[in-house]
Amino acid sequence: SMTGTQMQHVIYKETSMLYTGVANGELNFALGSLATAGPMMRAGKIKFLAVTAPKRHPAFPDVPTVAESGGPANYELTGWTTIAAPKGVPKAVADKIQKDVEAALAEPDVKERYAAFGYDSFPTTPQLFNAFVAAESAKYKDVIRRADVALD
Template sequence: MLKKIAAITAVAALALTSHATQAAEEWPTRPVRILTPFPAGAGPDAWLRVVAEKLQKKWGKPVVIENKPGGNGFIAIDAWKQRNGSDKGAGDAHELIQLDNVHLVAYPSLFKKLPYDPAKDFDVLQPLFRGYFFVTVPTASTYKSVADIVADAKSRPGALNYGSWSVGNPVHLGSALFESMSGTQMQHIIYKEVPMLYAAVANGELDWALGTLGSTNALAKAGKLRYLAVGAPTRQSFAPDVPTVGEAGGPAGFEITGWTFVAAPKGVAKPVADKIRADIAAALAEPDMKDRYATFGYTPYAPTPEQFAGFIASESAKFAEVVKRAKVSLD
């Protein structure tokens, strides 16, 4: 009897595996929608559209990008969760979402109560890029290196300022990390929009600010701001003359990066999740993407699921410490 039960169980398991594999081969069966918390035209949105165009060709179904900016990304997350509720069918991979790194690694430390559960709501599939942040100053600034900023900040505690577009975003937390690592104290100035932030750097309202190439390159090319360094482990190929923060006399090992990822709802069949993950990775690896990475100021990032999980854990621990030292809370 036990042998018969074991045989029946094995056949059932094989049937389920075969069914799941077939479902993955047939997926998608209708248009795929990807929600994003980024406004249309922002760097992460534009990059997602590049990837979506390639996925659409591969999948043979429309891939629709829907922007729902605002509210720390919670508006997009709430809309996405409603579309993937229990009454909609568990784990519908036709409804995906693009999220920012802060949603996984910073907000759990910044908010006592989140409107989502990173562990229970998302099946994190694949990162889309990594973008390192540059230290920017007004063109007319007397600072010639990061060492100059550190020296001035130490001589005048609380006098220097830096900016970001909100509390808890990568630029704010990265700047707070810079303060911690350099042993300085400065003022954080918040601007309503990203363009306003870097315009404030250009006109001298801010002493310095962290910014991606995509957000600052137009002003740099116009001669309105300068790059002192990049918060990366090595110099970037698209900006080889810009030293790392450590090379420029700042804290050694200072690294701040932004990255986005695509997630599916929990419960998506593993073969389907694996297919989406592999197809995104293949799209990002296509030959024409090399120049596009440089244009956006992004770097490729294609870890295995295990490597990505380890990276997320490491980043979470780092930002938990930053939030604790900065005594920042959003509720």
């Protein structure tokens, strides 16, 4: 929506089929993650045009940012994953899970694997994460409204 680009959303049963569609010319391009499209790029089947982050990713240093490719300077699109527990979980349990996850993410082999997939971990507090989710929700609510996106 920042560039006025018109696209059609094409649904594929599997992500690998999406990138095969790009590789064989069935699609002009696809939006994807470094983790899911990286193997096809490394195999020389597809080319990354840009990363949707404010700076180049260390795992793919030759891939420019959207801004470096001539796109909007403030373009940023990231995906994120979280571990969630039922509302009302005891604080001691939530704290233990968070501490254990942070310890696992700090392990050298986990950090190495994350880097290879193009993932960055960002351990945070529940309060900071809630603020992050609120900001992401507000950002995408506006994008959805401007693009007139609707669920069929």
